[in-house]
Amino acid sequence: MIPLGALPKIDLHLHLDGALRPASVREMALEAGAAWPPGGEERCRVRPDCRSLVDFLATFEFFLPFLSSRQALRRSARELCEDQAADGVIYFEARFAPTLWEQTGLSAEEAVEGALEGLREGTAGTGVHWGLILCGLRNTDPARTMTAVDLARRFRSRGVVGVDIAGDERAPLAPHAPAFREAAKLGIPFTIHAGEAGPAANVREALSLGATRIGHGVHVVEDPEAVAMAKSAGATFEMCLTSNLMTHAVGRIEDHPFPRLLREGHRVTLNTDDPGVQGTTLTQDYELARKVFGLSPADFRETLRHSVDAAWAGEALKRDLRVRIEAAWGGVA
Numbered sequence: 167m168i169p170l171g172a173l174p175k176i177d178l179h180l181h182l183d184g185a186l187r188p189a190s191v192r193e194m195a196l197e198a199g200a201a202w203p204p205g206g207e208e209r210c211r212v213r214p215d216c217r218s219l220v221d222f223l224a225t226f227e228f229f230l231p232f233l234s235s236r237q238a239l240r241r242s243a244r245e246l247c248e249d250q251a252a253d254g255v256i257y258f259e260a261r262f263a264p265t266l267w268e269q270t271g272l273s274a275e276e277a278v279e280g281a282l283e284g285l286r287e288g289t290a291g292t293g294v295h296w297g298l299i300l301c302g303l304r305n306t307d308p309a310r311t312m313t314a315v316d317l318a319r320r321f322r323s324r325g326v327v328g329v330d331i332a333g334d335e336r337a338p339l340a341p342h343a344p345a346f347r348e349a350a351k352l353g354i355p356f357t358i359h360a361g362e363a364g365p366a367a368n369v370r371e372a373l374s375l376g377a378t379r380i381g382h383g384v385h386v387v388e389d390p391e392a393v394a395m396a397k398s399a400g401a402t403f404e405m406c407l408t409s410n411l412m413t414h415a416v417g418r419i420e421d422h423p424f425p426r427l428l429r430e431g432h433r434v435t436l437n438t439d440d441p442g443v444q445g446t447t448l449t450q451d452y453e454l455a456r457k458v459f460g461l462s463p464a465d466f467r468e469t470l471r472h473s474v475d476a477a478w479a480g481e482a483l484k485r486d487l488r489v490r491i492e493a494a495w496g497g498v499a
C-alpha cells in the first residue's frame with residue numbers, strides 16, 4: 167500500500183469556512199462571549215441525514231456567527247495551513263465569501279485581511295504554499311460578487327489569486343455575469359461552481375462566461391455538447407468526491423464521472439471542498455479514489471499535473487511544485 171498521506175498533494179477547491187476545527191469554533195465562540203449550545207461541535211459537521219447541497223450549506227449557518235472577528239478568521243486560516251501541511255498538501259487555494267462577514271459586523275476588506283494574515287502565519291510555521299480566492303454567492307445581491315472582484319483586484323499583490331461564485335445553484339448566474347466580465351477585463355482568473363447540484367447547462371453557461379475552472383461539474387456528463395465544450399476550452403474540473411456524495415450530487419460514488427473524464431483526457435483534479443464540515447482530509451478522498459476507481463500512482467500524478475497547470479500561482483512556484491510531485495510520485499510503484 168502506498169502511504170498517500172505522506173505524498174505531496176494539491177487542493178484547489180477548499181472553502182476556508184468549510185475547513186474549520188470544531189474544537190476551535192467552540193473556543194472562538196467562548197472567547198467572544200457567545201452562548202455555545204450543547205452538541206455544538208457536532209453541529210459544525212454535516213448531518214448524517216443531509217440530502218442535498220442546500221442541507222449541506224445549512225451547516226455553515228450554525229458556525230458563521232462565531233467567526234465574527236478578524237482574529238477568528240486569522241486563527242482559522244493559520245490552522246488551515248497546519249492541517250493541510252499535516253495531510254501532505256504542499257499547495258492549496260482556499261476560498262471564502264468575504265461579504266458574508268458583513269452580517270457579523272466585520273467589513274469584507276477586514277475579513278480578507280484577517281484571512282491573509284492567518285495564511286501568512288501558517289506558511290511561516292509550516293512552509294505550505296497557498297493562494298486565496300474570493301467568492302460571490304449566487305443567492306445574494308450581485309453587487310457582492312462585484313465587491314469580491316474589486317477586493318481581488320486590490321489584494322492581488324498580497325495573495326488573492328482569483329474569484330469564484332458558490333451557493334445555491336438554483337439561483338441564476340446571469341445577474342452575476344457583469345462581475346465576471348469585469349474580472350476578465352482586469353485579468354483576474356475565475357472559477358465557477360457549476361453542475362454540482364445543477365444541470366450541465368450551468369457548466370456551459372460558466373464556460374461561456376470565460377471560467378477556466380469549474381467547481382465540481384459533476385453533471386457535465388449529462389450533455390455531450392457541454393463535455394465537448396469543456397474539452398475544447400481546456401477547462402479544469404475541480405472535483406470533490408466525498409462532498410459530492412454528501413450533497414447527493416451523485417447517488418453512489420461508483421457513478422461519479424471523475425474516472426471517465428480522466429480517461430477521456432479531461433483536466434480533472436481531486437479536492438476536498440469542505441474538510442472541516444465533512445470531517446475528512448484530501449488523503450481520505452485519495453483513498454476513496456484508489457479503492458473505488460482503482461486509481462494508480464500514475465493516475466494520481468496525472469491529476470496533480472492538472473492541478474499544478476490550473477493553479478493560480480507564479481511560474482517559479484509552479485515549477486517547484488512540479489519538481490516535488492514528479493520526484494515523490496515518480497518513485498511510487
Ligand SMILES: [Zn+2]
Pocket residue numbers: 179181332359381439
Ligand atoms: Zn465548493
